[in-house]
Amino acid sequence: MAESIPGDHFSEVKLQDSLWYAVYTRSRFEKRLMELLSAKGIEAYVPLHKVVRQWSDRKKVVEEPLIRSYCFVKVESPDYYEVLNTPGAVRYVWFSGRPATIPEKQIDILKSITSSMVETKSLPDTFRPGTRVRINGGPLMGLTGELVTIANKKKVILRLDQLQQVISFTISPLLIDVVSGQSMLIK
Secondary structure, three states: OEEEEOOOOOOHHOOOOOOOOOEEEEEOHHHHHHHHHHOOOOEOOOOOEEEEOOOOOOOEEEEOOOOOEEEEEOHHEEEEEEEHOOEEEEOOOOEOOOOOOOHHHHHHHHHHHHHHHOOOOOOOOOOOOOEEEOOOOOOOOOEEEEEEEEEEEEEEEEEEEOOOOEEEEEEEEEEEEEEOOOOOOOO
């Protein structure tokens, strides 16, 4: 599990040149940080995917980050602080006492996934049973319920409120969203 160290100290850390690093960003600042870093000559990447957003009067296709609050940067040691001094950059993501490195192959995979026409969505690795969720697609769209269990990586079992019955069924995790105010990760 990656850990974030608020007081990143370059004097204690030697970056490996020409590797990708994950930078934690301000909320909803991923694309802007990528633009600012690119303007400084620092290679930055935010995986984006297209989603349809519904407003009261229209629908629009917009590009959103696939992984919220992260920007990937390919920096050398002299640019370490330049990234942190850019508006929107909060801190590097750390793992085992060092800035977390992302293999080039994984960045290439993210680039090929987001450039394809395949519908993508990033989900946390695990949901906590008991979380209140809403179905966001399919014939049961709009119903809310309680996440009972995760059957496997492709299926979850929900208990629905609106039916006033304890009926469990299986649905893809891609078709559920957490009802606001709920945490999805196991703590």
